[in-house]
Amino acid sequence: METISLFNYLKHLMDEGNISLQLSVPQLMEKVLERKEGILTDSGAISVATGKYTGRSPKDKYIVKEKSVVDKIDWGTVNQPISTDVFNRLYEKVMNYLNTKDEIFVFKGFAGADKKYRLPIQVINEFAWHNLFAHQLFIRPSKEELKTHDPQFSIVFAPTFKANPIEDGVQSETFIIISFEHGIVLIGGTEYAGEMKKSIFTVMNYLLPENDIFSMHCSANVGHDGDVALFFGLSGTGKTTLSTDPNRQLIGDDEHGWSENGVFNIEGGCYAKCINLSAEKEPQIYSAISFGAVLENVVVDNETRIPNYDDSTLTENTRAAYPLQAIENIIEPSIAGxxxxxxxxxxxxxxxxxxxxxxxxxxxxxxxxxxxxxxxxxxxxxxxxxxxxxxxxxxxxxxxxxxxxxxxxxxxxxxxxxxxxxxxxxxxxxxxxxxxxxxxxxxxxxxxxxxxxxxxxxxxxxxxxxxxxxxxxxxxxxxxxxxxxxxxxxxxxxxxxxxxxxxxxxxxxxxxxxxxxxxxxxxxxxxx
The missing domain is CATH 3.90.228.20 (Phosphoenolpyruvate Carboxykinase; domain 3)
Structure with a gap:
């Protein structure tokens, strides 16, 4: 297959298949329960288990070595190169695989709250709960914006498609591949939803600096007088906890851009680590896990459907995904000085x-x-x-x-x-x-x-x-x-x-x- 036909091929498969486009949160929750992808908790959140992979797979992440980026990327163990031929063959396999499915879920939205710098994206999912995750984590378009939405990047996520390392030119059954020239993130062999979020963040960490915008892995909030604070830190340092302050409005909890006009959130939601979460220590995060939120790998009581946030049986990396609007004290849109x-x-x-x-x-x-x-x-x-x-x-x-x-x-x-x-x-x-x-x-x-x-x-x-x-x-x-x-x-x-x-x-x-x-x-x- 010629590389130039990839976008048309994607459109063809999406048009011919059974596509559920831009479903609402209640519709997606119905699909999740109907398809037995997850269960309902006592707060109205959906609880899912991601199986073998309960975190990112950094050794399985690649960037396609294309002419437009080859001299700019910091190649190495983090940004592993992969050839266009390998990408094209694997892409065709995944699209053919998805075409055999009874139902595919598509979400259209944005990365970047500042309209001047935002990236129109679409997310194509095999699982309904992954599409619900995308709906909660990325920025949702208005009905008017949806009419003219033209995606510049597409996530294609087929978790049950497992690569053959010998045939497919990758290291394991799992792959996360970014093609900047074709605007595609190709994911397979893992059910961990965080791969979607972080792949788009990687994309923005390339695109924003190219436009003289400082891209940042940080949380941000703003005071009553318009004073802005940024919080940088790795997992477990308290970034989400300290930025979620009842006396300050939250701009975002994880990913931001800093332009000539100020700070803007890249996302439309939060992806909070919730091991040992309690209403006393983190009341805003605790209450945000409500109707439509997604809990990943949190142990839930079968009868009461009450989550046990102290139980790390499945993983220490338990997560909750919810929209920014679930936090009481936010600034909308997610832009500040x-x-x-x-x-x-x-x-x-x-x-x-x-x-x-x-x-x-x-x-x-x-x-x-x-x-x-x-x-x-x-x-x-x-x-x-x-x-x-x-x-x-x-x-x-x-x-x-x-x-x-x-x-x-x-x-x-x-x-x-x-x-x-x-x-x-x-x-x-x-x-x-x-x-x-x-x-x-x-x-x-x-x-x-x-x-x-x-x-x-x-x-x-x-x-x-x-x-x-x-x-x-x-x-x-x-x-x-x-x-x-x-x-x-x-x-x-x-x-x-x-x-x-x-x-x-x-x-x-x-x-x-x-x-x-x-x-x-x-x-x-x-x-x-």
Whole structure:
């Protein structure tokens, strides 16, 4: 099959098949239950299990090596190249496979709340619940917008189609392939819905910077006076929890663009991790899991249909997908001005990073490129003690362009808009994991509040002896000794030893950037 015919081939199959186009949430829920793809919970959410794959499959993600992108993509283990021939053959197989199905579900919508920069997309699903997920996570068009909707990117998702690695030129039965020239994301061999969300994010992380827009893996909210705060952080650092603030309007919880006009959400919904979720700790997220929400891999009581958010039998990576409108305090449309404050979140299980510290521009760029947090013992097989983990720009798996491109855009934005940047440790204090304790969420909230309100710009600071970070001497509502890591440890020698070890791990990780980011390391890295 000639590459040029792919779009026409897609249209032909969609026209000839039994297509359910743009179904409403109630209609999709009926389909899910009728097809026995999931069950109804006591709150009106749909609960599904994704089987073998309960998370993303990064080793099975590819970008087609096409002329228009070959010199721009940061090729490697994250952005694995695949040939156009392999893609075309697999694409034809998947479309023929979908054509045998009794019913296919299609959603048309957008990525990007700012109409000037949004990407029209369509999502073609084998499963009704995947289409419900797409309806909740992406931006839904109005009836008028639907009339002129012209998709520039299409997700084709066939979870029960399993590739043959020998025949199909991929590494396993699972594949996630992005073709920028043809505007197609091809997914198969996995039922994990997050692959759709993150594939479009990868696409936007290519397209937006090409238009001088800084794409960001962060949450964002806005205060009553229009002051905007961004929250960067890896899973488990509290990004969703801290950005969902009853006193501030949520712009979005995960993916944003920063244009010459300000910040806009890329999505129309939230995909919250819900292990150990409770109404007391996270009331807004808890109440958002209502009619039409999708619960992934959450154990549900067969009789009462009440979810047990503390049960990790299926996975630690339990998830809830719901529209932004399920959160009471949001801004619509999901657009706001330029950020005043940026918060980098890390869960330091070594207990040596300050609970909050102020960063210079160079330190911000350094920690952005580093993207540090900790893996805890027991969360993965083979992890028996805390391990430092680094994810470039707090989103390495989704960055198709070289990392320095994103870091430079951050530095330019900080300079241009005089943004205050803080590093907040939501991890351990008084010792490493197993000895110390997790920093109280109430303290973290007060620190974040003080940073956003500008209180910490006037506060006296002291310099951290290992990382060169500026630690505020006081934060309203937080004991002074909590702010200084050394003051919370009982063993000074053990503290210094652990801090030196972590600083060395930062240096070791940053070696890959030294050839073109030496100045950033010199001015922003740990003290030598």
């Amino acid at each position: 330029h950020p005043n404050t940026i918060i980098f979140l890390t869960a330091d299980a070594f207990g040596v990073l300050p609970p909050i510290s102020k960063l210079t521009k160079e330190q911000a760029m350094y920690h952005f490129l580093s993207g540090y947090t900790s893996k805890l013992a027991g969360t993965e097989r083979g992890v028996t003690s805390p391990e430092a983990t680094f994810s470039t720009c707090y989103g390495a798996p989704f960055l198709p362009l070289p990392a320095k491109r994103y870091a430079e855009m951050l530095g330019e934005k900080i300079d241009q808009h005089k943004v205050q940047v803080f590093l907040v440790n939501t991890g351990w204090t008084g010792g490493k994991y197993g000895i110390g304790s997790r920093i109280k969420l109430n303290y973290t909230r007060k620190m974040v509040q003080a940073a956003i309100e500008g209180i910490l710009t006037k506060t006296e600071t002291r310099t951290d002896p290992f990382f060169g970070l500026q630690i505020p001497a006081q934060v309203p509502g937080v004991p002074d000794d909590v702010l200084v890591p050394a003051a919370t440890w009982n063993n000074e020698d053990e503290y210094q030893k652990t801090a030196k070890e972590l600083a060395n791990q930062f240096r070791e990780n940053f070696k890959k950037f030294r050839s073109d980011a030496e100045e950033i390391e010199t001015l922003g890295g740990p003290i030598k």
